[in-house]
Amino acid sequence: MKIALLGYGRMGKTIEQIALQKGHEIVLKVDENTKNYDITIADVAIDFSIPSVAFNNITNCFKNNVPVVSGTTGWLAKFEEAKTICKQQKGAFIYASNYSLGVNIFFELNNYLAKMMHHLDDYQISLEEIHHTKKLDAPSGTAITLAEDIIKHSSKNSWTLDVTNNETELPIVAKRIDDVPGTHSIKYKSKVDTIDIKHTAHNRDGFALGAVVAAEWLVGKTGVFTMKDVLGLNK
Ligand SMILES: NC(=O)C1=CN([C@@H]2O[C@H](COP(=O)(O)OP(=O)(O)OC[C@H]3O[C@@H](n4cnc5c(N)ncnc54)[C@H](OP(=O)(O)O)[C@@H]3O)[C@@H](O)[C@H]2O)C=CC1
Numbered sequence: 013m014k015i016a017l018l019g020y021g022r023m024g025k026t027i028e029q030i031a032l033q034k035g036h037e038i039v040l041k042v043d044e045n046t047k048n049y050d051i052t053i054a055d056v057a058i059d060f061s062i063p064s065v066a067f068n069n070i071t072n073c074f075k076n077n078v079p080v081v082s083g084t085t086g087w088l089a090k091f092e093e094a095k096t097i098c099k100q101q102k103g104a105f106i107y108a109s110n111y112s113l114g115v116n117i118f119f120e121l122n123n124y125l126a127k128m129m130h131h132l133d134d135y136q137i138s139l140e141e142i143h144h145t146k147k148l149d150a151p152s153g154t155a156i157t158l159a160e161d162i163i164k165h166s167s168k169n170s171w172t173l174d175v176t177n178n179e180t181e182l183p184i185v186a187k188r189i190d191d192v193p194g195t196h197s198i199k200y201k202s203k204v205d206t207i208d209i210k211h212t213a214h215n216r217d218g219f220a221l222g223a224v225v226a227a228e229w230l231v232g233k234t235g236v237f238t239m240k241d242v243l244g245l246n247k
């Protein structure tokens with residue numbers, strides 16, 4: 013597969029290594045200094061860029077009929093618009109706040125636990141994410157996905173980064189420490205006990221492998237998909 017990397021930072025470089033190991037070719041590497049490029053030379057584009065440019069990167073792929081996998085976080089205010097353009101252009105698009113297999117299993121576990129805890133009002137829910145100090149957005153996209161899933165199943169109706177006494181708000185704590193690749197934990201605490209679930213990424217390889225697997229899966233398809241489709245978790 014001929015892959016275009018939209019964003020050639022920490023993730024772009026890790027994806028390059030994994031893609032080459034899997035026998036793919038990198039035909040384009042786009043960063044802040046790239047002026048004009050022809051996306052149509054690629055079979056698929058993988059966007060891990062920055063929040064302010066992700067929407068343009070992605071919709072440019074739709075307009076040029078190139079399937080696109082995006083992992084950039086912090087741009088989701090324009091997600092619905094991107095999906096509409098994809099459908100209009102008959103494009104192919106996958107977005108995931110986290111491509112690692114482990115986190116996608118963790119998403120399932122979070123949903124299951126949230127459903128079980130639904131009526132157990134003695135437990136206070138909280139969510140914590142820890143990332144490296146270069147991260148531009150907070151909370152992480154993964155933390156937002158986890159929070160939205162908890163909100164679906166609980167009496168919470170929004171999340172907040174602030175300390176809160178409001179019973180309807182789910183507090184998220186976002187910490188930035190050295191080179192941490194990404195740690196997410198959810199805690200249910202009562203007077204008598206605590207239930208914790210936690211995912212710790214040891215490096216970026218899991219995110220990158222998931223993105224390459226998603227790109228392999230997407231080529232030849234039309235529509236808007238998620239990692240649940242790629243991993244067969246919708247069945
Ligand atoms: N979904 C997932 O599984 C994961 C998502 N992420 C997300 O991926 C994104 C990238 O993370 P990371 O690689 O660590 O960040 P980096 O800051 O290391 O990389 C961002 C890259 O985007 C480039 N860039 C800047 N402007 C443009 C532009 N106009 N077009 C294309 N590229 C541009 C930067 O260029 P330059 O180097 O010249 O500044 C840089 O190469 C973040 O949003 C992060 O949250 C991260 C890990 C996993």
Ligand SMILES: O=C(O)C1=N[C@H](C(=O)O)C[C@H](O)C1
Pocket residue numbers: 085109110143147148151152153154155193194195
């Ligand atoms: O910026 C990162 O590094 C990461 N970003 C993603 C997010 O915002 O959830 C995924 C992963 O945790 C690493």
